[in-house]
Every structure is written in structure tokens, then in C-alpha cells.
Amino acid sequence: MDRERLASALEECGLLLELKGENPFKTRAYANAGRIVRALEVEPAEWIESGDMPKTKGIGKALAEKIETLVGTGELPYLEDLRLEVPEGLREWLKIPGLGPKKARAIHLALEISTLGELEYACKENRLRDLEGFGKTSQAKILRGIERVRSHAGRFLQSVALEEAERLRTLLAAIEGVRRVEIAGSVRRRMETSKDIDLVVVAESPEAAMDAFAGDESVHEVTGRGDTKCSVVLKSGPSADLRVVSEAAFPFTLMYFTGSKDHNVAIRARAQSMRLKLNEYALEPVDGGDPPVCGDEAAIYAALGLAWIPPELREDRGEIELAEANTLPALLEIGDLRGVLHCHSSWSDGSATIEEMAEAARERGWSYLGLCDHSQAAAYAGGLDPARVIEQHVAIDELNARFAGEFTVLKGIEVDVLADGALDFDDETMARFDLVVASIHSRFGLPRDEQTKRLRRAVASPWVDVVGHPTGRLLLARDGYAIDLRAVLSAAVEHGVAVEVNAHPRRLDLDWRELAWGLPRGLVTSINPDAHRPEGLDDVRYGVGTARKAGVTPDRVLNAWPLARLQEWLGERKARAAATAT
DNA sequence: GCCGTTTTCGGCCCGACTGTTTTCAGTCG
Numbered sequence A: 001m002d003r004e005r006l007a008s009a010l011e012e013c014g015l016l017l018e019l020k021g022e023n024p025f026k027t028r029a030y031a032n033a034g035r036i037v038r039a040l041e042v043e044p045a046e047w048i049e050s051g052d053m054p055k056t057k058g059i060g061k062a063l064a065e066k067i068e069t070l071v072g073t074g075e076l077p078y079l080e081d082l083r084l085e086v087p088e089g090l091r092e093w094l095k096i097p098g099l100g101p102k103k104a105r106a107i108h109l110a111l112e113i114s115t116l117g118e119l120e121y122a123c124k125e126n127r128l129r130d131l132e133g134f135g136k137t138s139q140a141k142i143l144r145g146i147e148r149v150r151s152h153a154g155r156f157l158q159s160v161a162l163e164e165a166e167r168l169r170t171l172l173a174a175i176e177g178v179r180r181v182e183i184a185g186s187v188r189r190r191m192e193t194s195k196d197i198d199l200v201v202v203a204e205s206p207e208a209a210m211d212a213f214a215g216d217e218s219v220h221e222v223t224g225r226g227d228t229k230c231s232v233v234l235k236s237g238p239s240a241d242l243r244v245v246s247e248a249a250f251p252f253t254l255m256y257f258t259g260s261k262d263h264n265v266a267i268r269a270r271a272q273s274m275r276l277k278l279n280e281y282a283l284e285p286v287d288g289g290d291p292p293v294c295g296d297e298a299a300i301y302a303a304l305g306l307a308w309i310p311p312e313l314r315e316d317r318g319e320i321e322l323a324e325a326n327t328l329p330a331l332l333e334i335g336d337l338r339g340v341l342h343c344h345s346s347w348s349d350g351s352a353t354i355e356e357m358a359e360a361a362r363e364r365g366w367s368y369l370g371l372c373d374h375s376q377a378a379a380y381a382g383g384l385d386p387a388r389v390i391e392q393h394v395a396i397d398e399l400n401a402r403f404a405g406e407f408t409v410l411k412g413i414e415v416d417v418l419a420d421g422a423l424d425f426d427d428e429t430m431a432r433f434d435l436v437v438a439s440i441h442s443r444f445g446l447p448r449d450e451q452t453k454r455l456r457r458a459v460a461s462p463w464v465d466v467v468g469h470p471t472g473r474l475l476l477a478r479d480g481y482a483i484d485l486r487a488v489l490s491a492a493v494e495h496g497v498a499v500e501v502n503a504h505p506r507r508l509d510l511d512w513r514e515l516a517w518g519l520p521r522g523l524v525t526s527i528n529p530d531a532h533r534p535e536g537l538d539d540v541r542y543g544v545g546t547a548r549k550a551g552v553t554p555d556r557v558l559n560a561w562p563l564a565r566l567q568e569w570l571g572e573r574k575a576r577a578a579a580t581a582t
Numbered sequence B: 001g002c003c004g005t006t007t008t009c010g011g012c013c014c015g016a017c018t019g020t021t022t023t024c025a026g027t028c029g
Helices: A003-020 A024-038 A044-049 A061-073 A077-085 A089-093 A101-111 A116-124 A136-152 A158-173 A206-215 A250-258 A261-273 A297-303 A319-324 A354-363 A386-403 A448-460 A485-495 A512-521 A534-550 A563-581
Strands: A178-184 A196-203 A219-225 A229-234 A239-244 A276-278 A283-285 A339-343 A368-374 A408-416 A435-439 A498-502 A525-528
Touching: A003 A024, A003 A061, A003 A077, A003 A089, A003 A101, A024 A061, A044 A061, A061 A077, A089 A101, A089 A116, A101 A116, A116 A136, A158 A178, A158 A196, A158 A206, A158 A239, A158 A534, A178 A250, A196 A206, A196 A250, A206 A219, A206 A229, A206 A239, A250 A297, A261 A276, A261 A319, A339 A354, A339 A408, A339 A435, A339 A498, A339 A525, A339 A534, A354 A368, A354 A386, A354 A534, A368 A386, A368 A435, A386 A408, A448 A485, A485 A498, A485 A512, A498 A512, A498 A534, A512 A534, A525 A534
Parallel strands: A196 A239, A339 A368, A368 A408, A408 A435, A498 A525
Antiparallel strands: A178 A196, A219 A229, A229 A239, A276 A283
């Protein structure tokens, strides 16, 4: 049993206990255990064998026993029983805004229904309206919520959420009397997907700020409004919350609503241990006395004996300890990028010429572009055969001659990894490239062992410099193929191969959690836009967000290196590969 | 369920908002 499956099983226990109406702290203990497992550095079996498992904070006697059973037998009778007790459809109800475990349970018991469809029907039949604790308004709200669950599954890509958040920030900043406005929440932390958008403002007239926010034409519906908070649903799908606070409270509110929840809990516990109380308005001594003056987030962290923690790292994954020791990484910034690798042109499935792509990269201040069109096996994408490769290289040589050293197009390829792990070209053709990205585009359904073996074999090929979108996931659409990713990452480290962070907002693959696992083991990455048109180059911003979440510093990113260093690295690899091939 | 330098029971982060209620429980972040 791997970490993911163990964590899911524990979290499912927590969820089912919640729906059963158990002690909320008990349910939290299971959810917490799930999080602990997901953040493990080792496989569960090793965790148990080493004897560390029962010693882990948050794992007591009961959880230790259940984890041993799960890992040992692959099953947990306790969970099986819970599943029988709680109908499956009930879990879906929790995605409906305003419907939590207590109310879901109350409806289930009173009306003896348990699916989304039944709930919808019950609302339309006015059966919720007459239930104790419910009414006409909440029935209508639940009905709208069901539609929302169906149409959007409740989460949105970072690209959608960030774009909307930035537009709203601009809108609010332009209002007279608005002194400060910032994006908070998971968008600020650059999560790969977000449920909603959070904004915090300081305004001379909160009314005016909320009026502008609620009245904007992008707003579909105003779902709540009080003295300090206004909630809306946007036409584009996400909901957005605006909070208006005083100048003095601003940094506290910003920090609070940036989260993550786990980070906040840990920070509050730290404050408590220092006899301080932290909330979204202030930091105050428990025993009275003057609260420390905090004009910005950095001052709040400083008052808690910590260095300022970049929002992307606030996930309670060790960042607080680093901040305490003042050893937080100097994270990659978008301005650190010197070029991009892995882009397509009209030679395969891109929509722009090589020159147009190169010019677009130049306009963005970069000095090189790794052109990696598809190889022949990707026939659906117009993959190049060996003859077309030679033609393309002539075209690139001509273009580079015109750039006269001011800009360089690298002769790359996104070579298909065939089902058995072999590359899509023979050594003669492979030897022609400056840069090789190896990706899987077919046979996603292979068994986990075979898929792992396949990609490990590709990583071990001396021609390969970078692994492309290593899991093949499409966010909110398709899970990645079954693979032992950490085995692949370990192989990449062993062979000095980089693993890309595919920056397409639908991919963000490699996942930041796995990248964070690889970094202390020596993993090198590359922020690859995988652009199929010039504007696609701007997707690197999402990849940079992902890299920052993982704690990536510029020295670990191929395309943050100056061209000379990159070429030296690629040249050495190619020389070794050529020697092996003969 | 877990935890413990006030330790084996009693607390576990905490405040705003909503919709239902005449004083509050549930949800959310």
C-alpha cells in the first residue's frame, strides 16, 4: 500500500465519522493522520518497519493499529463497516456550499434519501422547507448548490482563479478611498486549483468598496453581505470573498486568509506557546500588556520569532522550522528565467513558426528557446520523422545565423517514450539534437510496474536530458497514469536527468509535493511552458508558482541558467551519450 | 481520536455570517 492509498483510506474514515455525527475532534484526528501520511518521506511499510510510525506526533494507539492493519493486509474492517453505515451519495452532498456534515445527516435521517438526485428532487418537492432547522431560503440555496456541484465540480484551475483575482484586485484598487488591496487564499499560495478567490482591502468607505465589488458585471450572484464581508459567485464559475478591514488589522487579516489552514493552526499554536493570541485582527499578549506593532506580515512573523514565509510555502510542511532557523530557501522568481525549453512550432502541432516563437521569447527578455517538436510516433501531432528533423535543423541554423548570437534556438525534440521504454529514434538521429525531452503520450493504461519500468528505462537512456510531464495528469480532468513516481525521480537523480515542471495550467506536472521530495535528493528541474503558440510562453508563471511551492531555488532550474552554462551541461551529456552509443 | 513542564481527563484555533431561530447551531475559512 502506497502513501496515497493509505492517506485516502484514513481521510475516508474521517469523512464517514463526520457524517455519522461522531465527535468532531475524532474526525479531525483521522484527517490529520491522512495529512501526515501524505507528507511522509518514506513508503508506509518502511515507516512501520523503522518503528517511527507509532512515535509520530498525531498517531496514537488506535491509529497505529489501524495503519498496521491497512498496510499489512490492504484492508481495514473498521472502514468497511463505516462504508456500510454511511451511504455513498452523502459524501457528494458535502460539496454543496452551506451543507455540512450535521445538516447532511439531518436531511438523510429525516427524508431517508442519500443521493444528489434524490436531494435535488426533495428540494423541488419543497420537502426540505418544512424540516426543522431548514427553510425556504436554505432549500433554494441547496438547489443552486447542486447545480454548481454538477457544472463545475467546485474547483477551478489556478489560471482561471488567478486571472479573475487579479482583475478584481485592479478593479478595487481603482476605487477612491481604497488604500490597500491584496489577493489572499489558495490563489496567493499558488495552489494548482482553487475553490474560491479571497481579497482583503482597506477602504475609507467599506460600503463603496463592497458596492463596486458586488456590482461588477462579472458577478453572477451576491451570496452574502455583512459589515466586513461580501461574497459573490462569478459568472466564470468561482466564488469570491471580499473582506474589508482597518489599516491596523490588514496584515493580520491578509495572513489569516492566506492560510493554509494547517499553517495557521501551527502558527497559532506557536503563538499560544509564547503566551500570545493571534487572530485575523491582531496579536495580543494573553496576560495583557501592549500588543506588538505589526505594519506588515514580516513584523507578525518576526514577533513570533520567525522569518517572513513566502505564501507559496505556507502549507505546514516544515516551513515554520525553516523560518525559525532563518534557513528558508531563496525561491525562484519569474525574472530568474533566462529562456524556455520545450516549445512546439508549426513543424509539428504548434500554431506558430519557429521564428515567431523565438521572437516571442525574445520579447519576454529571454535569450534562448528550446524547440522541442514531437517525434514520429506522435503521428496525431504531426511528429517529425528523421528526414524532417534534418530539414528543421537547417532552418534553425539559418535562423540562428540571423540572430547573430543575440538569441539562440536550441535544436530540441520531445521524443516519445515507446511502450517498452525505448526512444522513438535510433542513435543516429538522437545524436543530432542539442536537447532531448522524453515524454509518454500513449499506452496510459499500462500496469503500474510496467509504466514505472518504461519511464525508468527512458530516464536511463544517455540521450535523455529532461523528462516531460512525468505523470500525464490533466487537472480536474484526468488522473495521471499509474506509476511509482518516486522510483522515476530517484532514477532521474541517479542519471543526472532533469524532470520538468510542465507549466501548462491544466498540467502543472510534476506536482509540487513530489518536486519537494526530490529537491533534497538532488533533483534538477526545468520550468517548461510546452507552448503551442506564442502566448503559451506566459504559462511559465504557473510553473514558477509550482516550483516556489516546492521550495525551488534558481540553481536547480535548467532554464534559469545562462545559455553558456546550459550548453556546457547539455554538451557534456551529449558527449557521454555519443561515447556510449558507439 | 490525540495529547500532556498545570499530564491520564478535559481541551482540542477562532471569529463572521447565515438562516433559522427568540438566543443559537451549523458552516466556512
